Amino acid sequence: MTKRSGILFAVCVAVAGLVTAVPPPATADAGARPAAAHLRWTGCATKAYPRLQCSTVSAPLDHDDPSGRRITLALSRVPHTAKKSQGPLLVNPGGPGGSGLTMAGFVASALPEEVAAQYDVIGFDPRGVGRSRPALDCVPRYFAPVRPGSVPGSPAAERANRDRTRSFAEACGRRYPDLLPFLDTVSAAKDLDVIRRATGARQINYFGYSYGTYLGAVYAKLFPERVRRLVLDSNVDPDDVWYDANIAQDLAFDARHKAFTAWVAKHDATYRLGTGPAEVERAWYAMRAAVERRPAGGKVGPSELEDTFLPGGYYDGYWPRLAGAFAAYANDGDQDALVEAYERFGAVDAEGDNGYSVYVAVQCRDARWPPFWNTWLGDSRRVHAKAPFFTWNNNWYNAPCADWPVAPLNPVRVSNRALGPVLLFQATDDAATPYQGGVTLHRRLHGSSLVVEQGGGNHGITLGGNDCLDSYLADYLAKGVVPRARHGRDIADAVCPRTPEPEPEPLADAPAAKTVRRTDSGSRGALLHRMLGTRA
Secondary structure (H helix, E strand, C coil), rough: CCHHHHHHHHHCCCCCCCEECCCCCCCCCCCCCCHHCCCCECCCCCCCCCCCEEEEEECCCCCCCCCCEEEEEEEEEECCCCCCCCCCEECCCCCCCCCCCHHHHHHHHHCCCCCCCCCEEEEEECEEECCCCCCCCCCCCCCCCCCCCCCCCCCHHHHHHHHHHHHHHHHHHHCCCHHHHHCCCCHHHHHHHHHHHHHCCCCCCEHHHHHHHHHHHHHHHCHHHHHEEEECCCCCCCCCCHHHHHHHHHHHHHHHHHHHHHHHCCHHHHHCCCCCCCCHHHHHHHHHHHHHCCCEEECCCCHHHHHHHHHHHHCCCHHHHHHHHHHHHHHHHHHHHHHHHHHHHHCCCCHHHHHHHHHHHHHHCCCCCCHHHHHHHHHHHHHHHHCCCCHHHHHHHHHHHHHHHCCCCCCCCCCCCCCCCEEEEEEECCCCCHHHHHHHHHEEECCCCCEEEEEECCCCCCCCCCCHHHHHHHHHHHEEEEECCCCCCCCCEEEEEEECCHHHHCCCCCCCCCCCCCCCCHHHHHHHHHHHHHCC
């Protein structure tokens, strides 16, 4: 990651030029009907999003059998207010398994008012998710504490985790044998076209984060003539779907965890955990060993601790509260502070159970996984030696795919020369979708433009408070304008400075972490990252 970042900075410091994109021509669709024939929108306003509307649309479970069983997709919308509309803008927060209903309200409120006014911003719960029906939940409370420790210190410990993940796969197969063959990215992409037809639009605009970038790229491959504008933020590497992508995550999240410990060390006057990153890192692993011996508050063992600190790898706005809980436990033995942090960042509720079930179902179905368990073990041992923070936890999170009851498909080759200009955003130090994914997708989508946040480590970078990034997004959505690099050898078409790291939050004298000022809860970045979630 560091090497790539350095190369990127060297070749991309030139000021990017701008070119006006011409959207691909609208193509007549014989199946399109007026919107009124398909969708009935009703008010579902929230305090935060008073103009939000909701609807549903029916889609085939099996798109190759359109007269067969149907499923229901839940939709949300903030309608356009400008005299002239640019059509529907479908938004997706990632996953797979992420609910997108609130996303419509967030995007419509976070974009400049004059840009949002031109679009019907539409969110949706993908098949199997949230308010769409049927919704999956293979094993309720699968993540209830205290789970077995992720790092297997003995054959018995490894068997305990292995048996647990195998039982999850078996439970999914028993509960949803008729649904699992149709939970995959291609089916979800075809659902997007059902939504398009239901709106009466000949083309859609699409804005996806994280896994939503892969969903958007697959849709564009299947229906290139139906794509008007396409924004992809924090990009899945389409060449690594999905086993290799998870190994890349293991290494990248370890690097982000080291960035966190370096930040804590820089603010030792506040947290008193060490003046150097290595010292802070030793303190963190000592905390992990302590909760393995005695889970904090009877809830936070080593697996729960990893789950609690993992969101800090997605969004550094969480670092002050995580550091406060870390300091409270390490310095004062305050177990309540660690439990509070776990309940805030790591605990999984019923919505999370649903999201995980869909995550596993889609990833296991989308592509082949190693057929031999020894491959999983060998890779995890090798990577853990370099990257101990997340590797085993991630292994067990994805391990149901080793026993999945439905045969895998082949990943879609998303290379595409049939699109108008596409706009990609990527942070150089993103851990969930490492930087190379943005470069690869940029090369696969001919004529796309790549905007890079140099030195940024957050996952999901537009509409999170970086004015430079957001200006490129607004120009593209408003006028079809994308940046173009001045030199063909440049990787990126534009480079933005990173969003500044957070400042530490002062702690009360005692108990240490309970009166931390909660500035992470109301910022735009925090709102965005709560919707994007983790494991995306």
